[in-house]
Amino acid sequence: xxxxxxxxxxxxxxxxxxxxxxxxxxxxxxxxxxxxxxxxxxxxxxxxxxxxxxxxxxxxxxxxxxxxxxxxxxxxxxxxxxxxxxxxxxxxxxxxxxxxxxxxxxxxxxxxxxxxxxxxxxxxxxxxxxxxxxxxxxxxxxxxxxxxxxxxxxxxxxxxxxxxxxxxxxxxxxxxxxxxxxxxxxxxxxxxxxxxxxxxxxxxxxxxxx
Amino acid sequence: xxxxxxxxxxxxxxxxxxxxxxxxxxxxxxxxxxxxxxxxxxxxxxxxxxxxxxxxxxxxxxxxxxxxxxxxxxxxxxxxxxxxxxxxxxxxxxxxxxxxxxxxxxxxxxxxxxxxxxxxxxxxxxxxxxxxxxxxxxxxxxxxxxxxxxxxxxxxxxxxxxxxxxxxxxxxxxxxxxxxxxxxxxxxxxxxxxxxxxxxxxxxxxxxxxxxxxxxxxxxxxxxxxxxxxxxxxxxxxxxxxxxxxxxxxxxxxxx
Amino acid sequence: xxxxxxxxxxxxxxxxxxxxxxxxxxxxxxxxxxxxxxxxxxxxxxxxxxxxxxxxxxxxxxxxxxxxxxxxxxxxxxxxxxxxxxxxxxxxxxxxxxxxxxxxxxxxxxxxxxxxxxxxxxxxxxxxxxxxxxxxxxxxxxxxxxxxxxxxxxxxxxxxxxxxxxxxxxxxxxxxxxxxxxxxxxxxxxxxxxxxxxxxxxxxxxxxxxxxxxxxxxxxxxxxxxxxxxxxxxxxxxxxxxxxxxxxxxxxxxxxxxxxxxxxxxxxxxxxx
Numbered sequence: 001x002x003x004x005x006x007x008x009x010x011x012x013x014x015x016x017x018x019x020x021x022x023x024x025x026x027x028x029x030x031x032x033x034x035x036x037x038x039x040x041x042x043x044x045x046x047x048x049x050x051x052x053x054x055x056x057x058x059x060x061x062x063x064x065x066x067x068x069x070x071x072x073x074x075x076x077x078x079x080x081x082x083x084x085x086x087x088x089x090x091x092x093x094x095x096x097x098x099x100x101x102x103x104x105x106x107x108x109x110x111x112x113x114x115x116x117x118x119x120x121x122x123x124x125x126x127x128x129x130x131x132x133x134x135x136x137x138x139x140x141x142x143x144x145x146x147x148x149x150x151x152x153x154x155x156x157x158x159x160x161x162x163x164x165x166x167x168x169x170x171x172x173x174x175x176x177x178x179x180x181x182x183x184x185x186x187x188x189x190x191x192x193x194x195x196x197x198x199x200x201x202x203x204x205x206x207x208x209x210x
Numbered sequence: 211x212x213x214x215x216x217x218x219x220x221x222x223x224x225x226x227x228x229x230x231x232x233x234x235x236x237x238x239x240x241x242x243x244x245x246x247x248x249x250x251x252x253x254x255x256x257x258x259x260x261x262x263x264x265x266x267x268x269x270x271x272x273x274x275x276x277x278x279x280x281x282x283x284x285x286x287x288x289x290x291x292x293x294x295x296x297x298x299x300x301x302x303x304x305x306x307x308x309x310x311x312x313x314x315x316x317x318x319x320x321x322x323x324x325x326x327x328x329x330x331x332x333x334x335x336x337x338x339x340x341x342x343x344x345x346x347x348x349x350x351x352x353x354x355x356x357x358x359x360x361x362x363x364x365x366x367x368x369x370x371x372x373x374x375x376x377x378x379x380x381x382x383x384x385x386x387x388x389x390x391x392x393x394x395x396x397x398x399x400x401x402x403x404x405x406x407x408x409x410x411x412x413x414x415x416x417x418x419x420x421x422x423x424x425x426x427x428x429x430x431x432x433x434x435x436x437x438x439x440x441x442x443x444x445x446x447x448x449x450x451x452x453x454x455x456x457x458x459x460x461x462x463x464x465x466x
Numbered sequence: 467x468x469x470x471x472x473x474x475x476x477x478x479x480x481x482x483x484x485x486x487x488x489x490x491x492x493x494x495x496x497x498x499x500x501x502x503x504x505x506x507x508x509x510x511x512x513x514x515x516x517x518x519x520x521x522x523x524x525x526x527x528x529x530x531x532x533x534x535x536x537x538x539x540x541x542x543x544x545x546x547x548x549x550x551x552x553x554x555x556x557x558x559x560x561x562x563x564x565x566x567x568x569x570x571x572x573x574x575x576x577x578x579x580x581x582x583x584x585x586x587x588x589x590x591x592x593x594x595x596x597x598x599x600x601x602x603x604x605x606x607x608x609x610x611x612x613x614x615x616x617x618x619x620x621x622x623x624x625x626x627x628x629x630x631x632x633x634x635x636x637x638x639x640x641x642x643x644x645x646x647x648x649x650x651x652x653x654x655x656x657x658x659x660x661x662x663x664x665x666x667x668x669x670x671x672x673x674x675x676x677x678x679x680x681x682x683x684x685x686x687x688x689x690x691x692x693x694x695x696x697x698x699x700x701x702x703x704x705x706x707x708x709x710x711x712x713x714x715x716x717x718x719x720x721x722x723x724x725x726x727x728x729x730x731x732x733x734x735x736x737x738x739x
Contacts, residue, residue, distance in 0.1 A: 026218045040601050043276055044594030050311040057311065057341050073359075105566050113531030113563075116347035120373060121715060123380040125485045126478050127404040129722040133730050143727070147720055153667055153690050155499045156713035165504060177674045180396055181446075183412040184675065187394040189438045190416035191281040193228050193431045198284065202232065202427045203419070277595050278649055345563070347532050372643065373532065373668060384475075397644045397669050 011201040018199040058084070145171050216463060228434030235430035243429065248390050248408035249421045252366075255388040256296050259363025265303040265338075267362040267382065268293055271393070272309040272349055273370030275316065282394050282415060286369025287316050289392075289418040293366055294324035298333045305360055307340045309349045314341045350374035354381040367391040367402070368415055376401040383407075481722065488718040492710035499713050501706065507694035509684040510662055513636070514544060519552035521635035522628055524659070526599075527557065527564035527571070533642035533666050538567050539692040539705040540664035541640040545571050545586075546578065547699055548638075554624050555586040556634070558610075560599065560646070565591040569614070583622045590614035596649040603631030603653055631657030636683075640664040644672045651681040664691075 017039055024036030062077035087109070090101040132143050151157030152168020197203035235241060259266045270286030273279045294304045304321065308314045318339050325334045342352035354377065357365065365382035367375060368391060375391070375398045382389045383405060391402040392410025403409045413435070419428035449460035517523065525545055529537040545555055557572055559565035572588040580586045589610045592598045602609040606629055612618050619625040627633060637659050639650050647663060654661055660683040665673055667688025676682040686692060689712065693705035 022221075026214075026221070037601055037604060040594070040597040043597045044601065047274065047276060047595075048593045051344065053311045054314075054341055054344065057314070058343075061337075061341070110531050110534065113345070113347045114535060116351055116377075117373065117532030119377045121489075122482045122485050123377050123405070124401070125481050125715075125719050125722060126380070127376075127401070128719050129481055129726045131404045132723045132726065134727050135730070143723060147723065150716045150719060153688065154713040154716045155501045155690070155693075155709050156717055158502045159499050159713075165502070169505075172671060172674055173678065176671045177678055180671060180675050183394070183396055183399070185442050185446075186413040186435075186439055189224075189435045189442070190285075190394065190413035192224060192438075193435050194281045194284055194416050196225055196228055197427065197431055198281075200229075202431075203284075203288075273645070274595075276597075277645060279645055346530055373666075384478075395644055397672050 011204070015199055015201060022199075055084075055088075145175070224438055227437050228431055231434040231437070232427050232430030235426040235433065239426075241429050241433045243417075243420060243432065246410065246414055246417065246421060248392060248410045248414070249418065251388070251390055251408045252293060253296060255364035255366075255390055256293065256300060256302060258388055259297075260300040260302045262363040264361050264363030264387075265305050266293065266297050266364045266366070267357055267360070267387070268304055268306045268366040268368075269308070269353060269378070270306075270313060270317070270369030271367070271371040272344070272346055272374060273372075274310045274344075275312045277370075279370040279395065282370035283313060285415045285418060286392075287313070287320055289366070289368050289415070290317065291320045291324045292418065292422040294321050295328045298325045298328035298330040301330065301333065302363075303333065303335070303338060305338050305340070305356065305362070307342050307349070307353045307356060309342060310344050311341065314339065346372055346374050350377055353378050357381050357385055357387070361385060362387045364388045365390070367393075367406075368410060368418075369393065371395055371398045371402075373398070376405055379405040484718055484722075485715060488714040489711040492714040493707075496707075497710045497713070499710055501690075501693055501697060501709055503694045503698060504691065506685060506687055507691040507698065510544065510664075510686055510691075511547070511695060511698045513660065513662060513684050514547045514553075515551060517548055517551045517553040517635065519554075521553045522624070522633060523548045523553050523555050524634045524637040525555055525557045525568075525571070526560055526637065526639045526641075527568040528560040528646055529567070529640060529642040529666070530561055530563040534563075534567060535704065535708070536666050536689045536692065537640045537642060537664065538570070539689070539696065539703060540686045541567065541638075542571055542574060542703075543692060543695040543699055543701075544638045544640070544662065544664065544686075545575055546701075547695075549575055549578070549580050549585060553635075554584075555580075556624070556628060557586065557588045558602070559591050560595060560641075561643075562591060565614075583617075584624055587622050587624050588614045595645065596653065599649065600653050603657060606630060606633075631659060634659045636660040636662060638662040638664065642666045642669065644669050647673050647676055647682070651676055655681070662686075 020032065021036050021039060024032045059081065062081050065077045066074050066081075087104060090097045090104055094101050128146065132146060133139050134143055148164070148167045148171045151160065151164050152171075157164035157168065194203065256266055268290050270283050270290065273283050275283045290304075290306065297304045306317050306321065308317050321339060322331070322334050325331050340352070340356065342349045357378070358381065362382065362385055365379070365387045367379055367382075367389070371393050372395075375393065379389050379391055379402055389406040390408045391406040392415040393399060393402060394412045394415060396412075399409070399411060403411070416435075417432055419425065420432045445460065445464070449464070452459065453461050525541065527541055545557075548555060555575070557568045559568040568588055568590070572582070572586060575586050576582050590613065592602055592609065594601070598609070607619055607625070610619060613622060631654065634657070637650070637654060639646055639661070641647070641663065642665070647665070647669065650661060650663070661681070662684050663673055663676075663682050664686035665688070667690070670685070670687045673682060673685050677685055686695065689705050689708055693709050696702050696706050
């Protein structure tokens with residue numbers, strides 16, 4: 001019985017909840033809409049709750065690493081726990097630690113996050129240098145699209161030629177939209193198929209069942 | 211009571227087509243699948259990592275399974291099960307990083323089962339699944355640090371990604387790993403294509419199950435998707451031609 | 467053939483240095499490249515300019531710290547412009563980091579003379595992405611019993627006129643997530659409110675189909691449109707200041723693409739012959 005419950009209960013629950021939400025999307029029955037809204041509120045609560053579980057998991061992993069003391073970078077775990085604890089206290093008790101929270105967010109967390117994001121620029125420059133070659137027709141379209149949209153996205157494009165912003169706009173509106181719509185439609189169909197398989201229990205590999 | 215009939219009819223027809231093909235192939239039909247270079251390269255990538263004596267790295271991205279991109283994450287975790295099974299056959303570790311707890315639970319379960327299926331449950335280590343952070347750049351920083359520290363031999367970035375995808379893929383390439391990536395997120399696709407050795411484009415990430423297992427359910431589902439895409443293409447072409455002639459029947463019908 | 471680990475690639479470091487310099491030099495010595503006003507920023511400006519005292523605009527902050535340099539100026543410009551037209555603002559955040567920026571923009575608005583509770587209300591963080599937004603638009607007061615500071619909505623004059631998505635004239639979503647571009651039009655369509663999406667430049671291609679179909683009324687493209695909006699409002703700020711550095715970096719990348727193609731045609735193809 002335990003084996004069956006463990007195996008089948010998640011599938012049955014997913015099916016019932018999924019059907020209620022899908023039917024409520026198309027059909028306007030007040031009672032069904034109330035149940036659907038409540039289920040969506042549960043999803044909101046579960047999402048918020050999983051943040052807490054993540055916090056506990058992270059703490060437990062790093063406390064074990066510090067306690068074991070057999071890794072040469074154990075001090076990184078100490079730093080991580082100290083930073084996590086400080087930010088947690090400053091955010092949770094924001095009213096009492098308002099200036100600390102603002103300081104940490106604006107002067108530590110903010111610049112660190114922005115600095116990491118700036119790595120994309122360096123990576124992109126390397127990728128453009130390495131990959132954007134006019135080896136064939138595909139390469140030509142890649143180079144053309146990249147150069148037109150890059151220069152169109154900065155004032156220098158308009159300074160070089162008044163046609164560059166118009167060209168960039170054309171690339172965004174015509175070939176980009178055509179390609180996006182194609183991928184959008186096929187990805188949506190793919191997601192529908194996977195969602196349907198998960199809903200009716202045909203797809204079970206992602207929860208460790210065959 | 212019913213808000214609009216057109217979406218319901220389209221939805222039910224789509225489900226019917228997919229389930230119909232699943233049933234057809236389950237009764238013994240066949241359906242040809244084209245080769246996808248990125249999926250063909252999976253064995254090569256794992257083999258290369260094994261030769262180098264380095265672990266394989268996998269991440270299904272930063273998105274949560276309970277979002278509208280959840281199916282991409284599910285597709286990524288599905289691919290992980292095949293990658294892990296193959297890696298376990300070769301005796302190679304798979305290190306997985308996750309950005310949220312829902313995906314952590316799925317990943318742990320999938321890895322354990324995959325190793326058992328391959329007959330090597332001893333390869334599984336709890337430490338090989340690392341929950342990092344739901345914050346985008348913290349997750350990217352942690353992932354890059356793990357890639358460099360563990361000196362990975364192959365890297366799989368398949369699932370739902372945001373801007374961190376490119377810097378993670380770039381870091382993997384810098385360590386010398388073969389990079390196979392895939393996402394249906396259009397903003398990240400061009401960046402991943404440019405950086406990766408192989409890339410699954412959009413809907414190709416949903417084809418993993420059919421490709422590796424050949425199961426009638428997965429292949430039937432793909433066949434159903436192909437039919438739906440043909441119908442969508444016909445509606446786009448036909449509707450555009452009619453709209454050009456000022457006949458907006460199709461446009462009005464689909465706009466309801 | 468046995469697999470070999472990669473060799474160090476010094477040329478990457480040279481490119482990194484060039485990128486760094488191409489952005490640093492214009493920041494230290496501004497070039498003064500003129501910033502023309504494009505139709506996308508003009509479209510958002512015109513929409514907000516048409517708002518009046520009877521209109522309520524929902525502003526949703528859904529970006530994280532890494533996207534703040536692009537997205538925060540967009541959200542600031544739209545909010546302050548709408549307030550200057552007499553419109554009322556309800557501010558929410560759909561991301562954890564976004565909540566901090568929602569607070570920043572609300573504080574800025576109050577500093578500039580907006581009355582909290584009457585002209586602007588900050589409701590706070592709304593978890594659950596699409597599910598949360600769907601529940602919020604269906605019943606605002608059920609989703610948020612109080613504002614971010616704990617004041618009951620019944621005590622806030624502005625919130626007496628806002629109960630569902632139908633009470634918003636427009637919704638301005640500042641986002642770095644391509645996910646939002648899928649679900650906001652979907653959730654908003656039955657309420658009839660106009661949708662403005664201010665996005666990161668990398669998400670701009672994703673927004674195009676929605677702009678073309680009219681599901682999104684108007685949009686802002688990254689830092690460039692934020693700079694144009696700042697100029698339209700006669701409030702040049704960080705986005706305007708960053709434009710020269712952006713121009714420098716993009717020019718460098720174009721130069722690198724040209725250089726790599728010249729090297730390819732002159733050296734590599736010759737080797738192949």
